Amino acid sequence: MNLSMESQAPAIQAQNWIGGEPLANCQPGKVYVLEFFSTTCGFCVGPMLNLIQLQEKYRDRGLEVVGVAAEERAATADEAQANLEAWLTEKVPRLNFRVGIDCTGEMKKLWKEASFSFGLPCSFVVDRDSRIAFIGHPTELDDVLPKVLDGSWRSSDQAKAADRKRIAKGREDVFLSKISAAVKLKDWKTALSAIEEGIALLPDSLQLRMAHAHLLLLKMRDMQTGLAVLRQLVRDAIDRNAEDWLLGLLSQLFGPKYDDMDFPSVERLAMGKELSEHILALTGLKDEVKASYYRAVAPYYYESGNKARAEELLELALKVGDGVPVPDNIKQLWLNDVLQTLANYKGEKVSHGALWAAPKENVPNGATPKAEKKNPA
Template structure:
């Protein structure tokens, strides 16, 4: 079942809050729109967010909109201790807040709202619609400071739920929450959870080849499930061929020939058959690309040529890629990062030594 991370769900309770200033909101009432900002007293960006919400509250407060902030991460032995900490922070950062401020020190608000929503930063902003459902979750957007007000006005006039912007915002939030969950699972080698999360991510956002690659990586490299991994990998290759899109084609080629998998455990004939079609499609698209993209494309097909026994074509492809990179006006460090894997591949294909300046991982060079 797909996670929604509270989006579209009934808003959790707020009855556990202790109000420190402003008019208390003891419960979320139907017919009112709420903007709820979870913040922390150690967050450098939170004072501005609270101040900005105050402006929205003043502008729309007479139309049934209520904004309030909650310090939901103030772990303390007692409510008095947590309250004193928040009060000190307010006196320093926001001595005259124009929205109500509450705190909760047991972690219950944090669990019901922040954790359940898949949040991973503060301030986190929730908009609760008139039906008490969570219509929006997000972080302040410095590149689009008008976003929150735009969402709010659409929630107010009832146009938000079915809008393209809502779909985009929900997908963005869902992607961030699922990627975060998968990364946490991978960091503790909980591959089962990582796998199910990545599968959910691909179901929710099927048009991103990077998520398909992550699925394959977990199956083949971490779980060594070659049967399931091949099914997903072959599916990626078929979809890439059908879409005939450069990013998809390169992703499939990378998974078929450029990754640290035990390819001996995969069906060889099918793998090379797919590689042939992919390489043809990639080379056909090359003339439409810029220099660096063409270099990446030539580098990708070179590995297929090399493993197919077409050594001369592999060498020619790498040499062409090197010429393209050398012809680009790039900062030295960036150019070296493109050149290093190509030089290393050329040495491998020719059976020669790697030049010393390219022998180490470019990411480790000073």
């Protein structure tokens, strides 16, 4: 059974409960959030704490939050419960909703696998008609819940678009998992078959399209077919003018994975030129997009021999990136990466505000003083 928006909510098949009475089914007239989490999931604590606040905020409007521990790693159900109780006491001490424990795999099968949901944490919202209204990451609940509670969410274009995107991502993950398993076994035929099947079903999947080129070029060493696939992917990225496609293709062309293979340099630089010139001609971009683009196209100019232009673009990325409104820790990591690349290109110590970097040797993509001799400005 496939589970998506509009589906009737499945049964709740938990064997043990913490913090409340057993619940077998979602009751009409109430709105439920079923939160799948695990004590081994490092990203689950924050959402659980936020759910405490949401339960308190919307309790009077008929919300009931239910935690679901369906992926505990324990030898017995009793051990799973003991581990979970200790984890909740430490991490979620003010728990105000019940938590069900399932060690049979039924909840995972009925809810997560049926909806192509594979990661943790994962939230399911069931509306007052006992139908699935939302499946996704708990960070989206602050926006979604009020609309589910007032009955406007499920019929909205936003909800339908979100569910289509989620289903496509879930199907993509299924194919990527099959591909990964085949690649580990060096079963190129099975991997290629899975990729081709996935692309036929999901032609808009950048991950599958890039995996196709990666497999042909790096694993199967089929340069003729692989280059044709990559050329088409570059053209499609430009036609779509989508940021993730453009950045993804530049990363694939100039990332370290192609350094030790017989990838024709002329072909790679020609594709890099086409992408880079298209990107730099774009106008009306937000600063965060500009900064990402400047960083992404710099390796093309460095490898093509235009060292001065590569350095100029990295300096522009640093300047524009300063004003991007992102958390300081994320910004600093990004600035450090750009500054380090600039130091490698220049072959000397560089600084930006309080940050500085010295050049490193043996860096992929010729970003070292040694490689500069091969790629003179």
